[in-house]
């Protein structure tokens with residue numbers, strides 16, 4: 172099949188592209204490499220369309236003969252969206268609308284959308300279930316949820332089969348540790364591996380449901396193949412377990428082989444949620460998703476890759 176991975180130069184997109192190639196699909200990537208890295212696609216046999224998903228001509232070119240779209244392109248950071256909400260909206264919401272409209276016009280069969288657990292916000296009830304009312308806390312969360320709503324509308328109005336996967340804190344190989352906006356596991360892992368002091372925003376007792384990349388890639392493949400009953404649905408993709416950032420630091424230190432380490436604690440960041448844990452029953456039922464790689468194994472593989 173001909174697949175299009177938007178944001179295929181990024182962490183999750185490049186891992187999806189590799190998995191598709193391994194099973195014999197043809198893969199095209201559209202990426203402006205604003206947060207992604209060309210090194211992620213080094214030695215990978217994909218066709219790259221360089222440009223922004225904000226540009227309709229670029230997206231139309233990328234969409235030619237495509238059967239399934241894996242829409243990963245976005246500006247993925249809460250902090251970045253707090254710094255520049257307009258830019259985040261332009262790429263994540265308007266850009267998604269652009270990709271959806273091009274997919275509809277090209278007759279794409281299935282559209283798998285990278286949504287986010289941030290849609291839930293600080294709901295007091297855990298685990299988070301898809302039937303809860305979303306309560307996005309940050310401009311990033313709003314922009315990702317807007318994309319999800321566009322997906323639903325495109326299924327209803329045009330019959331484009333969209334599936335939204337609400338990822339919970341994804342981590343693993345090829346995640347960028349170098350940016351000011353990097354996620355917590357690459358930052359903690361590289362700090363502990365290089366003898367630097369990791370920074371924790373808040374008291375470290377906030378919790379997350381960390382999800383290893385291979386589970387997310389598998390969920391994407393399952394969502395692409397599932398029957399038409401998944402069209403218009405959104406589902407959590409997570410591990411179904413939560414740990415605090417303090418526990419996470421200790422677990423990474425153990426994998427690295429450090430007996431002792433120190434962390435600095437700074438003020439919590441605006442827009443960050445306090446606790447996160449997913450109910451993954453819906454994805455299990457609808458697409459047969461099972462998180463095969465659990466946290467301890469995922470951290471081992473991640474630290475190995477970063478070192």
Ligand SMILES: NC(=O)c1ccc[n+]([C@@H]2O[C@H](COP(=O)([O-])OP(=O)(O)OC[C@H]3O[C@@H](n4cnc5c(N)ncnc54)[C@H](O)[C@@H]3O)[C@@H](O)[C@H]2O)c1
Nearest residue numbers: 178180181182183203204205206207223224244245338341
């Ligand atoms: N990593 C996570 O924990 C997580 C959690 C929830 C949702 N998500 C979503 O998953 C997707 C992938 O995230 P990631 O962690 O791989 O981030 P990433 O930054 O590594 O990947 C995003 C990719 O999109 C590209 N991109 C950005 N703006 C673009 C534009 N205007 N046109 C074309 N390409 C553009 C970037 O260059 C990059 O390659 C995003 O949609 C993100 O919102 C990620």
